[in-house]
Amino acid sequence: MQLSPDETIYWQQGFVVINATLVFTWVAMVLLIGGSWLITRHLSVREPISTRQSVLETIVSMISGQIEEVMQRQPGPFMPFIGSLFLFIAVMNSLGVIPGYQSPTGSLSTTAALAAAVFFAVPYYGIRERGAAQYLRQYLQPTFFMLPFNIIGELSRTLALAVRLFGNIMSGEMIVAILLLIVPLFFPVVMQVFGLLIGLIQAYIFAVLAAVYISSAITSEGD
Amino acid sequence: MDSITWIGLASVISAGITIGIGSVGPALGEGRALAQALASIAQQPDEAATITRTLFVGMAMVESTAIYCFVISLILIFANPFWNFAVSQAGG
Numbered sequence: 624m625q626l627s628p629d630e631t632i633y634w635q636q637g638f639v640v641i642n643a644t645l646v647f648t649w650v651a652m653v654l655l656i657g658g659s660w661l662i663t664r665h666l667s668v669r670e671p672i673s674t675r676q677s678v679l680e681t682i683v684s685m686i687s688g689q690i691e692e693v694m695q696r697q698p699g700p701f702m703p704f705i706g707s708l709f710l711f712i713a714v715m716n717s718l719g720v721i722p723g724y725q726s727p728t729g730s731l732s733t734t735a736a737l738a739a740a741v742f743f744a745v746p747y748y749g750i751r752e753r754g755a756a757q758y759l760r761q762y763l764q765p766t767f768f769m770l771p772f773n774i775i776g777e778l779s780r781t782l783a784l785a786v787r788l789f790g791n792i793m794s795g796e797m798i799v800a801i802l803l804l805i806v807p808l809f810f811p812v813v814m815q816v817f818g819l820l821i822g823l824i825q826a827y828i829f830a831v832l833a834a835v836y837i838s839s840a841i842t843s844e845g846d
Numbered sequence: 847m848d849s850i851t852w853i854g855l856a857s858v859i860s861a862g863i864t865i866g867i868g869s870v871g872p873a874l875g876e877g878r879a880l881a882q883a884l885a886s887i888a889q890q891p892d893e894a895a896t897i898t899r900t901l902f903v904g905m906a907m908v909e910s911t912a913i914y915c916f917v918i919s920l921i922l923i924f925a926n927p928f929w930n931f932a933v934s935q936a937g938g
Contacts, residue, residue, distance in 0.1 A: 626920065626924050626925055689899075692896070692899070693899075783907075783910045786910070786913060786914060786917060787906060787909070787910050787913055789917075790913035790914075790916055790917050791913065793920075794913075794916060794920075797920070824902065824906075825906070827902070828902065828903055828906040831899070831903050832903065832906070832907075835903070
């Protein structure tokens with residue numbers, strides 16, 4: 624029983640490895656980018672607006688509303704990053720119900736990469752909004768001796784982001800695989816439906832936590 | 847018993863204990879959080895959306911510890927480096 628899609632290797636030469644994680648990540652990327660490009664080729668402001676454009680507008684406005692509620696500020700500068708996180712993770716998780724597709728988020732590599740993206744995005748937004756001195760001063764709050772604990776806290780919440788997403792998705796897939804061995808008739812389908820729900824919730828939580836971390840780096844005392 | 851038996855025995859027992867004990871705390875914590883959220887929604891139904899969203903984010907953070915324990919259990923059972931080493935020693 625394989626633990627993650629990393630173990631399914633399609634082609635290997637030297638240290639270049641094409642495994643299932645890579646292939647299925649690209650499938651999700653092609654789906655998202657290709658679909659969006661097809662729909663946004665003929666954007667229109669006046670009637671008639673096509674149904675697909677309305678769908679995309681609904682999705683974008685929902686994400687924008689959620690970011691605004693969580694961060695208590697205009698969502699403009701953060702929409703690309705956090706919206707991409709949510710859509711990418713949601714698509715990767717949801718495609719898992721298709722037979723043969725293994726969610727790339729079931730591999731620690733993918734989730735670690737996404738968490739690393741958030742780890743670097745937080746100081747990027749913090750320094751862009753507050754300046755380097757003001758941002759670095761946050762690590763000395765409330766006293767100078769808290770510096771190592773603040774740094775450790777920063778690293779541990781990044782790790783928690785990666786492991787949370789990985790654990791939820793991998794465990795969902797593993798439960799289905801085990802149930803297929805024991806009770807293959809009906810329960811695997813129920814668990815896959817549950818896995819769909821968990822996938823969406825975890826995508827939402829990843830994006831919202833990224834928004835919360837960014838907003839805590841931006842907000843200074845007295846805001 | 848030789849060392850490979852000890853390794854297998856210890857891995858299986860600790861995998862079971864890890865997930866058994868590790869899931870008690872987060873389950874209790876999430877139950878308390880849910881009870882509080884329900885009470886708040888009953889008190890302020892207008893804020894149900896905010897409360898529900900905060901509840902979900904909070905539950906995800908509380909669940910992290912349980913997921914850590916689960917990952918350790920799975921590693922002990924399926925990707926155990928001590929077991930792999932002992933098997934390679936016994937085979938070679």
